[in-house]
Amino acid sequence: MAAEGDRLATLTATEQDILRRLAAGHTAKSIAAETGLSVNAVNERLREARRKTGATSSRELARLFIAQENRDEQIGVAQPPDAGQVEPDPPHRATGLLRMGPLVMTILIGLVAAATLTGTLIQNDPVKENGGMPDQLLGSLAVDHPDQVSTLHGQVRRETRDSAWATEAEAALANRFGAIANVDSLRVLCAAKLCEVAGRLRPGSASGPALLAVQQLSLTGVRDLGFGDSVFSVGGKAMGKGDPFVVYLKRIPTTVPHMISTSPAQGATIPAGPYTLSVTFDRPMRARSYSFVTSNVGDYPDCDGKPQQSPDGRTFTMRCSAVAGRTYAIGFNSERFGNFASVDGVSATPSMLSFDTRR
Numbered sequence: 001m002a003a004e005g006d007r008l009a010t011l012t013a014t015e016q017d018i019l020r021r022l023a024a025g026h027t028a029k030s031i032a033a034e035t036g037l038s039v040n041a042v043n044e045r046l047r048e049a050r051r052k053t054g055a056t057s058s059r060e061l062a063r064l065f066i067a068q069e070n071r072d073e074q075i076g077v078a079q080p081p082d083a084g085q086v087e088p089d090p091p092h093r094a095t096g097l098l099r100m101g102p103l104v105m106t107i108l109i110g111l112v113a114a115a116t117l118t119g120t121l122i123q124n125d126p127v128k129e130n131g132g133m134p135d136q137l138l139g140s141l142a143v144d145h146p147d148q149v150s151t152l153h154g155q156v157r158r159e160t161r162d163s164a165w166a167t168e169a170e171a172a173l174a175n176r177f178g179a180i181a182n183v184d185s186l187r188v189l190c191a192a193k194l195c196e197v198a199g200r201l202r203p204g205s206a207s208g209p210a211l212l213a214v215q216q217l218s219l220t221g222v223r224d225l226g227f228g229d230s231v232f233s234v235g236g237k238a239m240g241k242g243d244p245f246v247v248y249l250k251r252i253p254t255t256v257p258h259m260i261s262t263s264p265a266q267g268a269t270i271p272a273g274p275y276t277l278s279v280t281f282d283r284p285m286r287a288r289s290y291s292f293v294t295s296n297v298g299d300y301p302d303c304d305g306k307p308q309q310s311p312d313g314r315t316f317t318m319r320c321s322a323v324a325g326r327t328y329a330i331g332f333n334s335e336r337f338g339n340f341a342s343v344d345g346v347s348a349t350p351s352m353l354s355f356d357t358r359r
Contacts, residue, residue: 007053007208008065015049016065018042023062027296047325047359056267059297060215064208137187137198138235138244149233152194152248159191165251166190172225173197173249176217182210184242195227195249201242207234211245216267218247224260226282228252228349257281257341257348259332264355272324272357276317277301279332279353284313284343291337292318298329298354313343322357329354 021031028042046058055061170188177197182205189196218230227249234245252258263278264270294300303320331352333340338347
């Protein structure tokens, strides 16, 4: 945690101001309008903040920065005064609903749309289903959405277990989350429609990179396993123990198509210039039917607008060109547009890809 705090301490007052606004739900465009900076200037400062801290996403960095401020307030560390002006960064790839309180962060991760709120901390033990006894791994995990996490904690334990699916899903999730550096303890529990991944980080380790990796994996790294919407929550350290975290992953019904891979990969950094953009689904899709959707978390890629479908019907590709120093984002289906559909007409679950280009 000290190393993470040291990196955040290198941010200028303007960079900090921009991150606070970003965490409050603003975009680079609205930050520019409020501060008098250009959008490019805002994006440039966000890029610099990411460079200093090693973060891969501005919104993820904003969440960590606010969490660190809350920790500092809790232990009485004064924050530097605001500079009155803010600095820029490109669109961001994290999605979800965020509320912050001291030592706690809960993110409800959706598929395409993003919203960010602030709120008052409510502490609650999520294990209502266990007679008030705390979860042995998570302890009394403080959450800002107690009903949501408590409900899911109970749901995964009440559901009738689909043993054939759950056993395989548990092994696959344990393999992926267990590969994250500094994840010390890990427990995976699947039922029929929901899986819980609970764990703690290694005591004394820097929590920021590991929690970002857990969040990113929850958001995009298990789509190929057939999971959609996610809930991610992290609590504060207990004496002698690392940060606890819990992820809930919702199983996509087998009747619904879903994206399993993209190129570039989610969160990748590619060189500027021509490249091939592709999306692959878990089954053959309807011919000449697609919905490539714009997003507010990045620039829409500059492509030829002539998607080509693979012979097996599962992959769509376009030829595109990338400009240096940009963050790009593209959705595949949305609530309004659902033309990516199986051959029998079932629309695919909405998903999103975002990636950067080297400067």
